[in-house]
Amino acid sequence: MTELVEEFYDEPTDYVEDEALGQIVDAMWASYFAHTEFLLPSFDQHDIEGDILAASVTISGARPGIVTVSVERALGLPLAAALLQDDGELTDEDVYDSLGEVANIVGGNIKALVPDAGPLGLPVVSTAKPLHGASDRLAARLDANWQGQWLTFEVWLAGGNGPENVGG
Amino acid sequence: MKALVVDDSRAMRKIIAGALRKLGYETVEAADGAEALKVLESGPLPDLATVDWNMPVMDGLTFVTQVRANRDYRALTLMMVTTEAEHGQIVRALAAGAHEYLIKPFTVESLEEKLSLLGLLPEGAQA
Numbered sequence: 001m002t003e004l005v006e007e008f009y010d011e012p013t014d015y016v017e018d019e020a021l022g023q024i025v026d027a028m029w030a031s032y033f034a035h036t037e038f039l040l041p042s043f044d045q046h047d048i049e050g051d052i053l054a055a056s057v058t059i060s061g062a063r064p065g066i067v068t069v070s071v072e073r074a075l076g077l078p079l080a081a082a083l084l085q086d087d088g089e090l091t092d093e094d095v096y097d098s099l100g101e102v103a104n105i106v107g108g109n110i111k112a113l114v115p116d117a118g119p120l121g122l123p124v125v126s127t128a129k130p131l132h133g134a135s136d137r138l139a140a141r142l143d144a145n146w147q148g149q150w151l152t153f154e155v156w157l158a159g160g161n162g163p164e165n166v167g168g
Numbered sequence: 169m170k171a172l173v174v175d176d177s178r179a180m181r182k183i184i185a186g187a188l189r190k191l192g193y194e195t196v197e198a199a200d201g202a203e204a205l206k207v208l209e210s211g212p213l214p215d216l217a218t219v220d221w222n223m224p225v226m227d228g229l230t231f232v233t234q235v236r237a238n239r240d241y242r243a244l245t246l247m248m249v250t251t252e253a254e255h256g257q258i259v260r261a262l263a264a265g266a267h268e269y270l271i272k273p274f275t276v277e278s279l280e281e282k283l284s285l286l287g288l289l290p291e292g293a294q295a
Contacts, residue, residue: 031273032183083179085186094178101177104222105272108251120222120251122176 016113016155021140024109025153028102036082039151042143046150048072055099056130057107061118065139065157067107068130069099075149096125110140110155132156169290170194170212174204174231175220175249180272184218184249187276191283192290201226205234213244216288219266221250221257229264236265245286249274 022041029039051073059065071079080090080098100123111117124130136156144151171193173185178199185195196214198204200223208214217235221228228248235241247268248261258269268282283289 028273031275080179084182086182097177098179101179104177105251108222108272109253111251112253117254122222122224 015115016110016139016157018140018142020113021106021110021142021153021155024106025142025144027109028105033082035085037147040145042145042150044143045141046143046145046152048150048152051127052129053095053099053125053127054130055096055103055123055125057103057123058121059107059111059114059117059157060121061114062116063114063157064118064133065114065136065155066130066132067103067110068132068152068154068156069103069106070129070152070154071099072149073127075147075151078147099123100125106153114157130154133158135159169216169288170196170214172196172198172204172207172214172217174198174201174217174223174228176200176223177220180220180249184279187279188216188218190276191280191293200224201228201231201234204231208235208241208244213241215243216245216247216283216286218247218249218270221248221252221261229261232261232264232266245288247282247286 048070052070053073053076054068054070056066056068076095076099077090080095081087083098104123108120111120135158137159138154139157140155142153171188173181173195175181176199181197185197188195196207198207202225219228219231232246235244246266247270248266249270251272253271261269268286270282280289
């Protein structure tokens, strides 16, 4: 039975798909951002142009990977203000912490879909596009618009020999 | 009633503490399990601790295990509030001594429901 299940779940995209990622992001938005503008998903890809702010969490285990959320840097502050429901003076730390928590929430729920997953890493926030393993495959992606700017959520999972952080 | 909110994310501490204060709780915050143990040592004992799982220095499961090993803290109710959503992780946390488990993202209503089940919804607060 176990062999059959493993064979059935041969490809990472079989157990994490765009729809599941969309449902997780929807639930998060309904919980913490419902008082703001709607998040509008797009069927098209919209790569972040200009300065980027990205948060990621790693998934360890039999099928390691990484879950990322990328936004235009200018969107970081309104996103943090919305999550914290605080229009006061927010610091860079508030912005990084908020985006990291968004990645953490999405990553934790994605991890629950991955068979034999190990611990979730702590969020890492940077001003560069997140790295994923050379052999990782893009299992799911969601592009969505909020306040006229784009957010990109991605799930990369090891396709075979596990991740090697060489970029991508 | 008093609650200790343990989470390494300031944003999440603010969200949870804000929701608890609206329900009538006084709140105190800690950024990891070790800091939370210091809060408990300094007393008085809160009625409730909400505990994240993945934190630096000391994770939530270790914190729960250490609290449950100390008889002085037996009156403290522990609720995991975490993104760890797998059934196996829920079982581990409950086996370690957590009383309830709330998966992020959560709504204020789901938090109230868990508090109601624990008998920790302050008088006058709606479940």
